[in-house]
Amino acid sequence: MVELTPAELTLLGLLVEQPRHGYELDEVITGRGMREWTEIGFSSIYYLLGRLRDRGLVAETGPERGPGARRRKVFAATAEGRAACAAAAEEAIAVPRPVFPPVLVGLANLPVVPRDRLLPALERRAAALAEREREVRAAAARPAPDFVRAIFDYTLAQLAAEQDWLAGYRAAWATTVPPTGVSTALPAAPAESPGVTSPVTPADSPPTARAKSPPVVPTTPPTAPPAESSGSRTVPGTGREAGGR
Numbered sequence: 001m002v003e004l005t006p007a008e009l010t011l012l013g014l015l016v017e018q019p020r021h022g023y024e025l026d027e028v029i030t031g032r033g034m035r036e037w038t039e040i041g042f043s044s045i046y047y048l049l050g051r052l053r054d055r056g057l058v059a060e061t062g063p064e065r066g067p068g069a070r071r072r073k074v075f076a077a078t079a080e081g082r083a084a085c086a087a088a089a090e091e092a093i094a095v096p097r098p099v100f101p102p103v104l105v106g107l108a109n110l111p112v113v114p115r116d117r118l119l120p121a122l123e124r125r126a127a128a129l130a131e132r133e134r135e136v137r138a139a140a141a142r143p144a145p146d147f148v149r150a151i152f153d154y155t156l157a158q159l160a161a162e163q164d165w166l167a168g169y170r171a172a173w174a175t176t177v178p179p180t181g182v183s184t185a186l187p188a189a190p191a192e193s194p195g196v197t198s199p200v201t202p203a204d205s206p207p208t209a210r211a212k213s214p215p216v217v218p219t220t221p222p223t224a225p226p227a228e229s230s231g232s233r234t235v236p237g238t239g240r241e242a243g244g245r
Contacts, residue, residue, distance in 0.1 A: 001084075001087045001088065001091065002055070002057070002080075002084035002087070002088065003088075004084065004085075004088045006038055006039075006092075007038055007039060007040050007044070007048055008048055008051065008052060009085065009088050009089065009092065010029075010034060010038045010040060011025060011040070011045065011048050011049065011052065012052055012057060012058065012077060012081055012084070012085045012088075013085050013089065014028055014029075015052075015058055015075055015076055015077040015081070016077045016081070016082055016085050018076075019061055019074050019075060019076035020074065020075065021072040021073055021074045021075065022042075022045045022046050022049065022072065022073070023072060025045050026042045026045060031139070031142075032139070032144070032148055032151070033135070033136060033139045033151075033152075033155070034151075036132075036136075036155065037155070049075055052075075052081065053075070056078060056080050056081075057077065057078060057080055057081035057084055057085075058075045058076065058077055058078060058081050059075065059076060059078050060073050060074065060075055061074055061075065061076040103125070115173075118173065119170070119173055119174065122166065122169065122170045122173065123170070125166060126163070126166055126167075126170065129159055129162060129163050129166065130163070132159060133156065133159045133160075133163070136152060136155050136156055136159065137156070139152065140152035140153075140156070
């Protein structure tokens with residue numbers, strides 16, 4: 001199967017529909033709201049068309065057309081391009097692929113966001129989602145083929161699911177106790193006065209952290225007791241027995 005990027009597959013599919021030039025492609029992409037799920041800027045359209053042409057998937061066709069004296073190149077899908085588009089579209093529908101929403105990166109770093117800033121951030125997201133829903137519904141109201149309407153329906157279903165999640169999450173954060181498993185940013189430790197050390201109680205440190213006091217080692221060795229023999233003693237310093245000569 002020919003490997004196509006999402007942007008390449010999008011343009012190829014539009015040329016399978018009918019021959020178009022670059023400006024027509026840009027108008028269709030804008031009118032159908034396709035930039036919400038594909039990264040295709042106007043400046044990249046002709047670059048992508050060149051890549052598809054070099055691989056034999058599209059070709060320049062018919063006379064160039066454009067308003068007035070302005071002429072534009074018209075591209076159409078080749079037989080190889082139609083086959084590649086069908087195979088890649090089937091694969092894209094059948095196989096779920098990972099997405100990388102930035103909101104998940106933000107949630108992964110939630111503990112560092114102060115509570116008084118998190119709630120307004122959630123409110124801004126809710127407003128943006130509501131505005132996005134209005135835009136999609138306005139675009140979906142225009143006449144469009146059934147497969148284009150399926151794109152709008154899918155987008156609206158995703159927006160509705162996120163709005164439902166966000167409403168519940170905001171409600172949980174609006175209460176006194178944060179949602180289970182989520183910690184708020186920790187307060188700064190209180191400053192200590194110079195030369196004053198805060199006492200550490202057993203509750204402040206785990207039992208394994210408290211080391212036993214080392215044994216006291218004497219600074220001088222103990223004096224050995226004088227040796228005694230049965231019935232006699234040695235006089236210290238003489239080496240003679242007491243009472244002996």
